[in-house]
Amino acid sequence: MAADSLRTWRFRTTGVVLEVHDLPLACCAVETTSAFASRPDLFEEVTVPIANAIRVLLVSGTVTDRLLPAVMEAARGLGPDVKVVSFGSCANTGGPYWDSYSVTKGIDQFLPVARYVPGCAPPPEALVSALLDLVGQSS
Amino acid sequence: MPTDPIPTGEAVPHGVIALDPGACPACLVCVRECPVWCITITSHDEPDASGDDRRPRTKTLLDTFEIDFGLCMYCGICVDTCPFDALSWQPLTNYPADLAQGLKHGIGELDGWRQR
Amino acid sequence: MTRLSDVVLQSVSGELGPDAAVVVAAEDWLAALSSVKRAGAIFFDFLTGVDSGTEFIQLVAHVATPEGTERLTLVTQLTSSVVDSATGIYPGANWHERETAEMFGVVFAGHPRLDPLLLGVDFVGHPLRKDFALAARATRPWPGLASDAEAAPLRSGGRRRVPPAGVPATWEVPNAD
Known part of the structure; x- marks a missing residue:
């Protein structure tokens, strides 16, 4: 899966810009999409890379x-x-599929994870909070 | 690193699960019913001096109660099955961690969420 | 109009099971599929396996007329791990047999390409069989065992341990001694 085929969002707060690449694999995508759509003050869909942005793979x-x-x-x-x-x-641990023969038991076994967002599914507010957390701001 | 949950209003079906440690006699019903084995409890037995029974009795005291919210599927079976109403949903979202271990919450946090 | 179940029962020996499923002998599997297809059930819906704890797998196939007016479930209890492929009768059985092969370990003789469909080529075992041990359950102790209260009677053999719901007894945490 090429990175540029993912839907990309600009997450802008004061002074810091995140380039959020959304990798929506299951029902959690409903919540992330809701987060993007419900906070136009924070998210803007982009199609070209943003200069000097912190890249985030969601x-x-x-x-x-x-x-x-x-x-x-x-x-x-x-x-x-x-x-x-x-x-x-x-994504955190395998969750409901913790004992499955086919599900990866946590993406952190293969990629360094900057933030874990708990929930099944986490509400949209949790994503906003995690991204604010990532840029070092409290909401 | 903020660890306090942030209230998100009343309409949050998947909030957090909070614990009233005083109501929990460590019966393990929630632990055994949990489909993802995300609850761990430790306890110990102590002689129960109350009453004047002829044979000695013991009571079980809760030592630790931990929910791994990294595993939890927020199904609420533990809340529903608790015979002592020690577990409850709270309209909060518990918040992100920078380590997987940070998603495990013990009695202190679980109790704190209840009291909000 | 002749019912599909009657067609099968006229062509091969078998019996009408619960839910109007027709149970046929393993050696009549292809003959049964052949006869229902000739009778108009040209829509191949699905084929899968069932592990009922017996030595060999049960096969289940569901076929229907294209209008959906008649449907039939065919069931057979295999007597070996090899069965003839139904792809010569229903080409649509191709993927279903590949999946049943990887998930249950059934070998479909004459299948044009019995590669794994969903699992990786390096996957070991047949995960939908009951004897397939899930590594996560085998390595993780069940948290429902009380620390002191239940461990002591267990060692003396006086009391049965409580198995976790849905977990076979053989997957329990072994005793410390």
Whole structure:
């Protein structure tokens, strides 16, 4: 999965811009999409890279072992400084599929994760909070 | 690193699960019903001096109660099955962590959420 | 109009099971599928396996007439791990048999390409079989075992341990001694 095929959002707060690449893999995507749509003051969809932005890969949903290479490729495509946000119990630990034969038990086994967002699914506010947290601001 | 949950209004179905430690006799019903095994409890037995029973009795005291919200699927089975109403939903979202371990919350935080 | 179940029962020996499923012998599997297709059930809906704890897997196939006016479930209890592929009768059985092969370990003889469909080529085992141990459950102790209260009677063999819901007894945490 090429990184530039992901939907990308600009998350702008005072002084700091995040380039959020959304990798929506399961039902958590409903919540992330809701977050993007409900906060036009914070999110703006973009199609070209943003200069000097912190790149964020938002892994929201169930990562299966078969899909893992695509997630890794997406992360590689965003460069070594990409911040990975693990959104929801599936991405965090496997969650409901903690004992499954086919689900990766936490994306952090393969990628360094900057922020874990708990929830099944986490509400949209949790994503906003995690991103604010990532840029070092309290909401 | 903020760890306090932020209130998100009343219409949050997947809030946090809070614990009233005083109401929990460590019966383990929630632990055993949890589909993802995300609750761990430790307890110990102490002689129960109350009453004048002829044979010695013991009571079980709760030592630790931990929910791993990294695993939790927010199904609420623990809340529903608790025979002592020690667990409850609270309209808060517990907040992100920079380590997976940071999603585990013990009695202090679980109790604090209840009292908000 | 002849019912599909009657067609099968006229062509091969079998019996009408619960929910109007027709149970046929393993050696009649292809003959049964063949006869219902000739009778008009040209829509192949699905084929899968069922592990009922018996030595070999049960196969289940569901077919229907294209209008959906008639449907039939065919069931057979295999007597070995090999069965003839139904792809010669229903090409649509191709992926279903590949999935049943990887998930249950059934070998479909004559299948044009019995590669794994969903699992990786390096996956070991057949995960939908009951004897497939889930690594996460095998390595993680069940938290429902009380620390002192239940461990002591267990060692003396006086009391049965409570198995977690849905977890086979063989996956329990072994005793310390």
